[in-house]
Amino acid sequence: MKKWYQIAVVVFTVGMLASCTSFKTPIKKMMAVEKGMTKNQIVDVLGSPSYRSFNDEKELWEFRQFLAGGNTSVILITFIDGRVEKMDTFEELPFRESECEQGHPKKGN
Numbered sequence: 001m002k003k004w005y006q007i008a009v010v011v012f013t014v015g016m017l018a019s020c021t022s023f024k025t026p027i028k029k030m031m032a033v034e035k036g037m038t039k040n041q042i043v044d045v046l047g048s049p050s051y052r053s054f055n056d057e058k059e060l061w062e063f064r065q066f067l068a069g070g071n072t073s074v075i076l077i078t079f080i081d082g083r084v085e086k087m088d089t090f091e092e093l094p095f096r097e098s099e100c101e102q103g104h105p106k107k108g109n
Contacts (some may be wrong), residue, residue, distance in 0.1 A: 029045055029046050029075070030075055030087070030089050032045045033045060033046070033075075033077065033084065033087050034084065035083075035084050035085065035086075035087075036083050036084060037083065037084045038082060038083060038084075039079060039082055042061070042077055042084065046063050046075065046077075047063070049061035049062055049063055049077075050062055050063055050064040051064075057080065058078055058079065058080055058085070059078070059079040059080075060076060060077070060078050060079075061076070061077045061079070062074065062075070062076050062077075063075040063076075063077070067091070069094075070093075070094035071091050071092060071093055071094060072091065072092040072094075073089070073091055074089065074090050074091070074092055075087065075088075075089050076088040076089070
């Protein structure tokens, strides 16, 4: 019985550490982004974008990472002439069906 308890404690501890690491990773990546970086430099830091859009003047890349607790970290990078012009970050809260019934889902900050 004691052996099973020890295994459960180890599994729980590893799970908690993994969730903390996944929560902090977007912050570390976000802090590495600087104005003027190239698209290749952004791919080196953040990987490939989850979504991409563009018009005649700008290109927007969106990066999403699921966090512990169901939230989603979102990083938006705006490029002009192939270089970072702007970055926005926010965290989306998980969708809850009860919010939809109220007619207006709450948005993340």
